Amino acid sequence: MKLKQLIISLFFALFALTSMVQATEHEASAPEQQETTEHKPYVSKSISELASSWWSTTGISAIVDVHDGETTSDPRGHKFEREMTWFESSLGRIIMIIxxxxxxxxxIAKNFEPLLLIPIAFGGLLANIPLAGMGGEHGMLGIIYNMGIANEFFPLLIFMGVGAMTDFAPLLANPKTAMLGGAAQFGIFGSLVGAVLIGFDLQTASAVSIIGGADGPTSIFIANRLAPEMLGVIAVAAYSYMALVPVIQPPIMRALTTKAERQIVMKTTRQVHRLEKLIFPIVVLMLTLLLLPESSPLIGAFAFGNFAKESGVVDRLSDTMQNSLINVITIFLGLGVGSKLAADKFLVLETMGIMVIGLLAFSAGTAMGVLMAKLMNKFSDEPINPLIGAAGVSAVPMSARVVSKVGSEEKPGNVLLMHAMGPNVAGVIGSAVAAGVLLSIFK
Amino acid sequence: MAEVNYVMEALKFMVLGMGVVFLFLFILVKVVELQAKLIAKYFPENTPIKAPATPAVDTEDENRRVAAIIAAVTEFRNNKS
Structure with missing residues (x-):
C-alpha cells in the first residue's frame, strides 16, 4: 500500500517537473517583444496622485484647463483630428449645450418635429461631452455616422419609408398641381445665387441652398457629396426649418394672396384607379432613368417604397418600411447628425450664413409656389386656391397641413388638404430632381 | 484665364436647374394624364375603387336599428336587476 502511494506520488512529481521544464523552455523561446502588449509595471501611487489623475480626466478639468491638448473627434479617424482651441474646449461647449x-x-414644449429634434439634440449633447470622444472613429456617434451617414445610406432608407407612406392619389387626380412642386424649387436655385453673393464658393453654395427644398434626407445626401464639412449645420438647418413650417409659411402665404383668393373652394378630386397608382412610381423611375440618372438613388428608393405599398401584395414589407425601418433609421440618423453639433464643428463662422441662406431659401420656395399657383388660377378653367402653392416645398405632410389650416381659417369648412398633398408630393420629386441637377454639375 | 463671375455661374445653374425640374414635372404630368386616359379606356370596369362593398344602409334606417338595439339592451339590463 505504502509502495503504491510512493510510486504514484513519484509519478506525479515527475510529471510536474517535466511540465515545468517544458514551460520554462517555452518561456525562454518566446520572443521578447511580447512585453509591449503587457501592462506597464504598476508603481505604487499615493492617494493624492490618484486623486489628481482622476481630476485630470473629469469634464470640469477639461472645460476649465484649456491647454490640456484635448483633440477634436472625427469619425474618419485620428488623422483628421486636431487640438481644440480654447474656445472650443470651454465656452463653445457650454454654448452648444445651451x-x-x-x-x-x-x-417637447412646442412639439416642433420632435421625432427628429430629440435624437439630433441628444446626439449633440453626447458629442459635447469632453474627453469621451463620442464622435470619434470608435465612439458611439462616430460608429453610427460611419455606418450610414458618411456613405449616404440612411437618407436613402428614409426616402424608402417616405415613399411607402406617400399616397399619390391627390397628384394623380389633378396632375397639373405637380407644376407647383416645381415652382417651389426656386427656393433652392434662388438662394444658390444668394449664397454665392455672400461669399460661399459654388459647390458649398449648392449644398447649402438645397435646404430650400425643405427636405432633410435630400439635404443630407447632397451635403455629403458636395460639402461634407458643412453637413452638420446643413442638416440641422434643414430639419429646424422643416420644424418651423407652421411659423414661417403662413405670413408669406397671406402676404402674397388676397382674401378672395384664399377663400377659393376647389372641386373635389376624382377617384383614382388602382392601376394608375401602381404604375406611377415606375413612370417616375423611368423618367429619372432617361433624364437624370444622378437622382436615381433618391428617386429609386422612393419609388421602391411606393411600389411596394401600391402593389398591395407585400403589406408586410411596406409596413416595415413605413414603420419599424423608418423609426430605426430616424434614431440613427438623428444621433449621427447630432454628432456634428460638437462645438468645434458647429460654432464656425459659416453657420450663421447657412442659417440665413436656409431661411431665405425656404421663404423663396414658398413664395414662388404661391405666385405660380396664382398664375395657374388665372389661366385655368378650374379654380385653384393659391394657398396650395405653398405646399410645393417638400416638407411632407407638414406644409400641406399648414395650407389646409390657413385655408380653413379663411373660410371654415374649406378643406384644402387633399389638394395641397398633390404639390406636396410633387415637391419631394422636384427637390430630388433639383438635387440630381446640382450633382450632375459637380460631377 | 479670365476671372469667373460666380454670380453669373449661379444664375446659369438656376436656369438649368429650374428648366430641368419643370421639364421633368411637365413630362410627368403629360404621361400621367395619358396614363389616366388609357386606363379609363381599357380598364373601365374597375374605375370606381369602392371600399369592399360597404352595405348601403341609409342613415335613417341605421338610426332606427341602433335605437332598437339600445332599447333592447336597456330592457334586458332592467330585467336582470
Missing amino acids: IVFILFYLA
Whole structure:
C-alpha cells in the first residue's frame, strides 16, 4: 500500500517537473517583444496622485484647463483630428449645450418635429461631452455616422419609408398641381445665387441652398457629396426649418394672396384607379432613368417604397418600411447628425450664413409656389386656391397641413388638404430632381 | 484665364436647374394624364375603387336599428336587476 502511494506520488512529481521544464523552455523561446502588449509595471501611487489623475480626466478639468491638448473627434479617424482651441474646449461647449437644451424645449414644449429634434439634440449633447470622444472613429456617434451617414445610406432608407407612406392619389387626380412642386424649387436655385453673393464658393453654395427644398434626407445626401464639412449645420438647418413650417409659411402665404383668393373652394378630386397608382412610381423611375440618372438613388428608393405599398401584395414589407425601418433609421440618423453639433464643428463662422441662406431659401420656395399657383388660377378653367402653392416645398405632410389650416381659417369648412398633398408630393420629386441637377454639375 | 463671375455661374445653374425640374414635372404630368386616359379606356370596369362593398344602409334606417338595439339592451339590463 505504502509502495503504491510512493510510486504514484513519484509519478506525479515527475510529471510536474517535466511540465515545468517544458514551460520554462517555452518561456525562454518566446520572443521578447511580447512585453509591449503587457501592462506597464504598476508603481505604487499615493492617494493624492490618484486623486489628481482622476481630476485630470473629469469634464470640469477639461472645460476649465484649456491647454490640456484635448483633440477634436472625427469619425474618419485620428488623422483628421486636431487640438481644440480654447474656445472650443470651454465656452463653445457650454454654448452648444445651451443650444441643445433649447432644441429639447422646442421639441417637447412646442412639439416642433420632435421625432427628429430629440435624437439630433441628444446626439449633440453626447458629442459635447469632453474627453469621451463620442464622435470619434470608435465612439458611439462616430460608429453610427460611419455606418450610414458618411456613405449616404440612411437618407436613402428614409426616402424608402417616405415613399411607402406617400399616397399619390391627390397628384394623380389633378396632375397639373405637380407644376407647383416645381415652382417651389426656386427656393433652392434662388438662394444658390444668394449664397454665392455672400461669399460661399459654388459647390458649398449648392449644398447649402438645397435646404430650400425643405427636405432633410435630400439635404443630407447632397451635403455629403458636395460639402461634407458643412453637413452638420446643413442638416440641422434643414430639419429646424422643416420644424418651423407652421411659423414661417403662413405670413408669406397671406402676404402674397388676397382674401378672395384664399377663400377659393376647389372641386373635389376624382377617384383614382388602382392601376394608375401602381404604375406611377415606375413612370417616375423611368423618367429619372432617361433624364437624370444622378437622382436615381433618391428617386429609386422612393419609388421602391411606393411600389411596394401600391402593389398591395407585400403589406408586410411596406409596413416595415413605413414603420419599424423608418423609426430605426430616424434614431440613427438623428444621433449621427447630432454628432456634428460638437462645438468645434458647429460654432464656425459659416453657420450663421447657412442659417440665413436656409431661411431665405425656404421663404423663396414658398413664395414662388404661391405666385405660380396664382398664375395657374388665372389661366385655368378650374379654380385653384393659391394657398396650395405653398405646399410645393417638400416638407411632407407638414406644409400641406399648414395650407389646409390657413385655408380653413379663411373660410371654415374649406378643406384644402387633399389638394395641397398633390404639390406636396410633387415637391419631394422636384427637390430630388433639383438635387440630381446640382450633382450632375459637380460631377 | 479670365476671372469667373460666380454670380453669373449661379444664375446659369438656376436656369438649368429650374428648366430641368419643370421639364421633368411637365413630362410627368403629360404621361400621367395619358396614363389616366388609357386606363379609363381599357380598364373601365374597375374605375370606381369602392371600399369592399360597404352595405348601403341609409342613415335613417341605421338610426332606427341602433335605437332598437339600445332599447333592447336597456330592457334586458332592467330585467336582470
